[in-house]
Amino acid sequence: MLVLNVVLLCLLATVSANKTLSSHASILADNSADLAFNLYQNLAKEKDIENILISPVVVASSLGLVALGGKSNTASQVKTILSATTVKDEQLHSGLSELLTEVSNSTARNVTWKISNHLYGPSSVSFADDFLKSSRKHYNYEHSQINFREKRSAVKAINEWVSKSTDGKLPEVTKDVEKTDGAMIINAMFYKPHWDEQFHHKMVDNRVFLVHRSYTVSLPMMHRTGIYGFFDDTTNNLLLLDMPLAHKMSSIVFIMPYHVESLERVEKLLTRQQLNTWISKMEQRAVAVSLPKVSVEVSHDLQKHLTELGLTEAVDKAKADLSNISGKKDLYLSNVFHASAMEWDTEGNPPDTSIYGTDKLKNPKLFYADHPFIFLVKDKKTNSILFMGRLVRPKGDKMRDEL
Incomplete structure (x- = not known):
C-alpha cells in the first residue's frame, strides 16, 4: 500500500x-x-x-x-x-x-x-x-x-x-x-523550501551576522559546497547566487553586496530587467555557500x-x-x-556524490551570507516570483552595539 x-x-x-x-x-x-x-x-x-x-x-x-x-x-x-x-x-x-x-502544489514541487x-x-x-x-x-x-x-x-x-x-x-x-x-x-x-541538494545537518555552527557595522547577532549558519549559478558583479560590488529547489521548478536567487552596508544602493539597481541581466551572466560553477539557518x-x-x-x-x-x-x-x-x-533549513534532496573528489569542486567561489541581502524565490515554470524579500535583522542573540 x-x-x-x-x-x-x-x-x-x-x-x-x-x-x-x-x-x-x-x-x-x-x-x-x-x-x-x-x-x-x-x-x-x-x-x-x-x-x-x-x-x-x-x-x-x-x-x-x-x-x-x-x-x-x-x-x-x-x-x-x-x-x-x-x-x-x-x-x-x-x-x-x-x-x-x-x-x-506541495506534492509536485516538494516544498x-x-x-x-x-x-x-x-x-x-x-x-x-x-x-x-x-x-x-x-x-x-x-x-x-x-x-x-x-x-x-x-x-x-x-x-x-x-x-x-x-x-x-x-x-x-x-x-x-x-x-x-x-x-x-x-x-x-x-x-x-527544500533544496535540490541538502545541507549536511552536521555542517551547521554558530556564526556572527552583521546587521550593520556596530550591531551583530549570533545565529546558526549552514554550509555546503556545490555547483550553482554564480555571478560576481565587480562593477556594482555584488555577488549573486542561484540555488535550485527540489524538482528544479523554482530556485532562490540571493543578491548580496560585497560588504555590510545599507541595501538602499542595491535596491536602486533592482529592477526586473536588471535581475534578468544578472541571471543571464551567471555561470554554473563550484560555490562554497554559507547561509543563515533561521526562520x-x-x-x-x-x-x-x-x-x-x-x-x-x-x-x-x-x-x-x-x-x-x-x-x-x-x-x-x-x-x-x-x-x-x-x-531556511538543511533539508533537501540527497547530494550528487559523484562530483566529490573531482576537479568540479576545486577552487570554489565564496558566498558567505553574514550581512544583509535580498532574495527572490523565482519560479521557472510560470515565470512568476513566489516570494521577494530582504533579510536585514535575523533573529539571534545580540553580540555588540558600539558607537
Missing part, C-alpha cells in the same frame, strides 16, 4: 510538471512578477521597515478578491495594477486561481507552503451568497464577521486564527487594528502600499464600491495584512 501511494504521488508530480498554464494565467503570472518589484520598492522606501517578505502571487490573488467583490472603478483599478485591463473578469479570476494552485486567506467584515455586514461561493472557488478564502467593540479580544481572535493556520509558525499578524469599520484581508503563510517572520499592512500603486478607490470609504461582497455599497477595504514565515 505504501509503495502504491508513493507511485501515485510521483505520477501526480509528473502530470503537474508537464501541465502548462492557460494563456491568461501565463499573462497574469508574468504581470505578477512586475507587481513584485513595484511593491518591494514601495516597501523598501519605508525607513521603519527592516526585513521584507512578500508573496507577489498571493498579493495578486488578494487583488483578485477585491476585483471579485468590486464594481466599476473599484474593480477596474485592480486590472490596471496587474496590467490586465484587456483580461475578462472570468479569465482574471480563473487565471489567478490556476496560477496559485500551480505554484503552491512546504501553507497559505491561508481570510476576509473579515464588520458585524453589520452580511456576505452575499454568490460572493462567498466565488471567493472560495477562485481564491480559497474563509469569511467571517468580527466585532471590534472589544478590540483586544477581536485582535486576539485574529492572531489565534493566524497561528493555527500556520501551525504556530506565525504567532501573530498584528498587535492592533486602527481602522475597524471596514473589510480586512489577511494572508497567513508558512514557506519552507524569518514578517507581517506587512499593505493597504497604504497598494494605494500608492493605484488601488485608491477600494480603500476610500467615500468612493469604494464593494457591493458584490454584501449586496450593498456599504463597505470599504480598511486593512490588508500580509504575513509570512519562511524557514
Whole structure:
C-alpha cells in the first residue's frame, strides 16, 4: 500500500510538471512578477521597515478578491495594477486561481507552503451568497464577521486564527487594528523550501551576522559546497547566487553586496530587467555557500502600499464600491495584512556524490551570507516570483552595539 501511494504521488508530480498554464494565467503570472518589484520598492522606501517578505502571487490573488467583490472603478483599478485591463473578469479570476494552485502544489514541487486567506467584515455586514461561493472557488478564502467593540479580544481572535493556520509558525499578524469599520484581508503563510541538494545537518555552527557595522547577532549558519549559478558583479560590488529547489521548478536567487552596508544602493539597481541581466551572466560553477539557518517572520499592512500603486478607490470609504461582497455599497477595504514565515533549513534532496573528489569542486567561489541581502524565490515554470524579500535583522542573540 505504501509503495502504491508513493507511485501515485510521483505520477501526480509528473502530470503537474508537464501541465502548462492557460494563456491568461501565463499573462497574469508574468504581470505578477512586475507587481513584485513595484511593491518591494514601495516597501523598501519605508525607513521603519527592516526585513521584507512578500508573496507577489498571493498579493495578486488578494487583488483578485477585491476585483471579485468590486464594481466599476473599484474593480477596474485592480486590472490596471496587474496590467490586465484587456483580461475578462472570468479569465482574471480563473487565471489567478490556476496560477496559485500551480505554484503552491506541495506534492509536485516538494516544498512546504501553507497559505491561508481570510476576509473579515464588520458585524453589520452580511456576505452575499454568490460572493462567498466565488471567493472560495477562485481564491480559497474563509469569511467571517468580527466585532471590534472589544478590540483586544477581536485582535486576539485574529492572531489565534493566524497561528493555527500556520501551525504556530506565525504567532501573530498584528498587535492592533486602527481602522475597524471596514473589510480586512489577511494572508497567513508558512514557506519552507527544500533544496535540490541538502545541507549536511552536521555542517551547521554558530556564526556572527552583521546587521550593520556596530550591531551583530549570533545565529546558526549552514554550509555546503556545490555547483550553482554564480555571478560576481565587480562593477556594482555584488555577488549573486542561484540555488535550485527540489524538482528544479523554482530556485532562490540571493543578491548580496560585497560588504555590510545599507541595501538602499542595491535596491536602486533592482529592477526586473536588471535581475534578468544578472541571471543571464551567471555561470554554473563550484560555490562554497554559507547561509543563515533561521526562520524569518514578517507581517506587512499593505493597504497604504497598494494605494500608492493605484488601488485608491477600494480603500476610500467615500468612493469604494464593494457591493458584490454584501449586496450593498456599504463597505470599504480598511486593512490588508500580509504575513509570512519562511524557514531556511538543511533539508533537501540527497547530494550528487559523484562530483566529490573531482576537479568540479576545486577552487570554489565564496558566498558567505553574514550581512544583509535580498532574495527572490523565482519560479521557472510560470515565470512568476513566489516570494521577494530582504533579510536585514535575523533573529539571534545580540553580540555588540558600539558607537
